[in-house]
Amino acid sequence: MYLLGYDIGSSSIKTALVDARSNKTVAVVQYPESSMDIIARQSGWAEQQPELWWQNVCMATQKLLAKCSVDPREIKGIGISYQMHGLVLIDKNKQVLRPSIIWCDSRAVPIGQQAFKALGEQHCLENYLNSPGNFTASKLKWIKDNEPEVYDKIYKMMLPGDYIAMRLTGEINTTIGGLSEAILWNYKKKKVAIEVLNYYGLSEELLPEIVGNFDIQGEVQESAASQAGLVAGIPVAYRAGDQPNNALSLNVLNPGEIAATSGTSGVVYGIVDRPLYDTKSRVNSFTHVNYENNYDRIGVLLCLNGAGIQYGWMKNQIALGGRQYEDMERMAGTVPVGSDGLCILPFGNGAERVLMDKNVNAHILNLEFNRHTRAHLYRSALEGVAFSFVHGVNLLKEMGLAVDIMRVSNDNMFQSEVFAMTMATLLDCHIEVVDTTGAVGAAQASGVGVGIYANIEEALYNIETRMIHEPRLNQAMCHQAYHYWASCLDKTLYEMPSKSNRPEELRAKNDELKKHLEDKNKELASVAMQMHNKDEFLKEIQQTLADALGDLNSAQSKITMQKLVDKIAGQSTGNKDWDRFEDQFNLLHSDFFKKLKSDFPNLTVAEAKLCMLLKMKLTTKDIASQLNLSVRGVETRRYRLRKKLSAEKEFDLDKFLDRL
Structure with missing residues (x-):
């Protein structure tokens, strides 16, 4: 059977x-x-x-x-x-x-x-x-x-x-x-x-x-x-x-257990008992095989597209004919940790989720023709994949997953002691190599489906650990090599061409910012005019009440009226609101009012306000609305302002204010 x-x-x-x-x-x-x-x-x-x-x-x-x-x-x-x-x-x-x-x-x-x-x-x-x-x-x-x-x-x-x-x-x-x-x-x-x-x-x-x-x-x-x-x-x-x-x-089925594989791609897969996600989607969560029992078994998956495929490329394209992985492993073992400065980024198999869907491609960095050999390339290739795993596992740790023991199968890159020991040393964990494969696990699981086994635990009861990789390499050298690799990755990511840096994208962004600034300017002008008009309105009421005081007969009425006048006076800010507005406008427009007042100290506040509204490219109709004037009244004030700022007949007021 x-x-x-x-x-x-x-x-x-x-x-x-x-x-x-x-x-x-x-x-x-x-x-x-x-x-x-x-x-x-x-x-x-x-x-x-x-x-x-x-x-x-x-x-x-x-x-x-x-x-x-x-x-x-x-x-x-x-x-x-x-x-x-x-x-x-x-x-x-x-x-x-x-x-x-x-x-x-x-x-x-x-x-x-x-x-x-x-x-x-x-x-x-x-x-x-x-x-x-x-x-x-x-x-x-x-x-x-x-x-x-x-x-x-x-x-x-x-x-x-x-x-x-x-x-x-x-x-x-x-x-x-x-x-x-x-x-x-x-x-x-x-x-x-x-x-x-x-x-x-x-x-x-x-x-x-x-x-x-x-x-x-x-x-x-x-x-x-x-x-x-x-x-x-x-x-x-x-x-x-x-x-x-x-x-x-x-036999990784319960929360806290971790599995890994490094075939064509590399994967670390940890089990949790609650919905868990990465806000940047660098790792992904999927239902585990036993999810349906209580809807509470979820696998958090870290995937590296460029793993075994990179080492396979190294064997097919760099190794001499007839060389096997065992030969490459023996040669890699003759090279010190860090591969004498040679660094390989293995991301040459499509967009990497762990790098936020960036497609950085593979890179061989710091290659010296008089120093580095095929053996260096083999070790650096193994270390590059191991470092990629460590980079990703650190994300899982940030999410709260413990990585003390990692179980792996015996039919992929974990057969390499250089690869496995590098990971174990950097993560300070034990890597258990189990003598099984995915096809064997699928066969055993089918026994549960047909009723030969009562449950999956029974189907897996005799899986055996073939070997354990412990953190036995020089930790200082491993960490130094890893940090150099990480710096190379950061530099590559930083220097990647970005669609957002294309001229047409930058022009579009610039136009969008200009439009946004114009809108904000209009809002600013509206608020400023509202504050100014409020003060003008309060002053008008104050004067009307003051004039009416003389016509009152009752002493008590005069006292009440005077209190009202004083209260309005207390609410009026005079020119304080306008001064604050000038400060904000100067920040947006390179000290516009300071230059205007310096060059034309005799300008009235009303004339300065008109200059500001013209600087903001408001239409004559909008300016009339802001100043409570007719369109013709605005045109008259504009004419007088132009005459005051320059005696030249051909003086262009708009261009002058743009340059100011």
């Missing part, structure tokens, strides 16, 4: 066979041996053909069964782990409409950023724990905007794991975890995020039916069985994204 697990990655398909009675791994195979192609038609794009995944699933299954000589009729359950955030689109005939836009594609970043602002940043964080960002819903919106002929043919949207499950069973469904990856799950309401769909103009009918992670999600159909070498009727009983599944494989 056996259980079959798949891990659908962007590099390869891994499949594992587990003996359900002993809970031991029988075999794990990978297909293809080399990485699958990623289609990059434009910078920042990343696509793959879903049909290629399926073909490789079939090849990997046949290879596994041939290796183990197992009768496929003995397989009692299938589990699927898959690359997260990808978008697969099918029509009513279940045919793929276009290549899948996969996890590291960054074309939808601006769409997600705009949605984050429009929906409300706090609303998004509190309800979805994330910005819509570069996730599946935003990718579907990109299709709607840029490929409407494709969008019109869509019957259902799916995640990569949903597609493989459909190819196996013919059933079209998804999970709450899949919706949370797409930013289509509302954690407050515990339902589909209708607000995101409505904002993007997407129909809820495009979403597949929801099934549980550990539910029977369909049975292998005859056509799929013949292609993969299986038998019809095997239940598909588990499905989860690769990072939640990786954590499950490592």
Whole structure:
């Protein structure tokens, strides 16, 4: 009696066979041996053909069964782990409409950023724990905007794991975890995020039916069985994204536990029991595999796009032919901590969420031709990824996650002692390397779905720690190298070309600021005139009352009237309000009134006010309103002012005030 697990990655398909009675791994195979192609038609794009995944699933299954000589009729359950955030689109005939836009594609970043602002940043964080960002819903919106002929043919949207499950069973469904990856799950309401769909103009009918992670999600159909070498009727009983599944494989299920992996991308995944988010969306929160039990298990995910893919590039492009990772590790071990000043930023695989969706690309810094060798490049590459992990884990610490013990699997970059020891030393933690893989975890989890195991804890009871990496490197040297790396990252981020620095953007901002200043000037003038007119009105009432005092017969009436006059006099500020206004106006307009009074000391207050209103570009009609004059009265005062300021006939009053 056996259980079959798949891990659908962007590099390869891994499949594992587990003996359900002993809970031991029988075999794990990978297909293809080399990485699958990623289609990059434009910078920042990343696509793959879903049909290629399926073909490789079939090849990997046949290879596994041939290796183990197992009768496929003995397989009692299938589990699927898959690359997260990808978008697969099918029509009513279940045919793929276009290549899948996969996890590291960054074309939808601006769409997600705009949605984050429009929906409300706090609303998004509190309800979805994330910005819509570069996730599946935003990718579907990109299709709607840029490929409407494709969008019109869509019957259902799916995640990569949903597609493989459909190819196996013919059933079209998804999970709450899949919706949370797409930013289509509302954690407050515990339902589909209708607000995101409505904002993007997407129909809820495009979403597949929801099934549980550990539910029977369909049975292998005859056509799929013949292609993969299986038998019809095997239940598909588990499905989860690769990072939640990786954590499950490592028995990371409860709050305070941390898992990590460094395959094509690098991930740290910590479990919490409450909704938790980063206000800058540098890390992301998704439902964990056991979320549905009480809606209280959430995984906080730190993702680094440039990790194993960077080291794979180093092997393929820099290492001599025939060199293996073991050779590179041996050579890297001959170089001191810090790689003699050589520094590599590994961010060459699309926009990085941990860097606030910036696409900085990879950089090799401080390379000296007479000093540095391939060995230096290998160690610096490993250290660059390790430093990136440390940079991200520090964000998790700021959010309150403890990182004392980190569990990792034994099938990725953590096989490198240089890499693992660098991380352990900088984080002052123990890294437990567990002898398992995502495909093995998926197989074991399917045993829960078909009822072979009572719960996931029983399915994982015998996982073994293969080794422990402790913080044994020189801490001072590690921290010195890390801080130098961090300074290189800061400098690169600071010097990045920014759309906001383009001439057309700067001109637009300048025009906007000018308009804003004009509006504020008008408001300022209005307030100033209101204060002045108030004083004038109070003086007029005061004089009227004073004149009336002589006509009063009663002594008591005169006393009362005098008190009223004195009270009005006390409320009148004279020229104090105008003096305060002059001070504020001088700040905005480079001491305008000071220069005016210095050059023309005989100007009256009324003439100075008219100069101010003209300086602010108010129309004659607006000035008349402010000064309680007729339009003709303003024109007369303007004429007199021009004569007073200059005897020249051709004197341009507006230009003169502009220069002042």
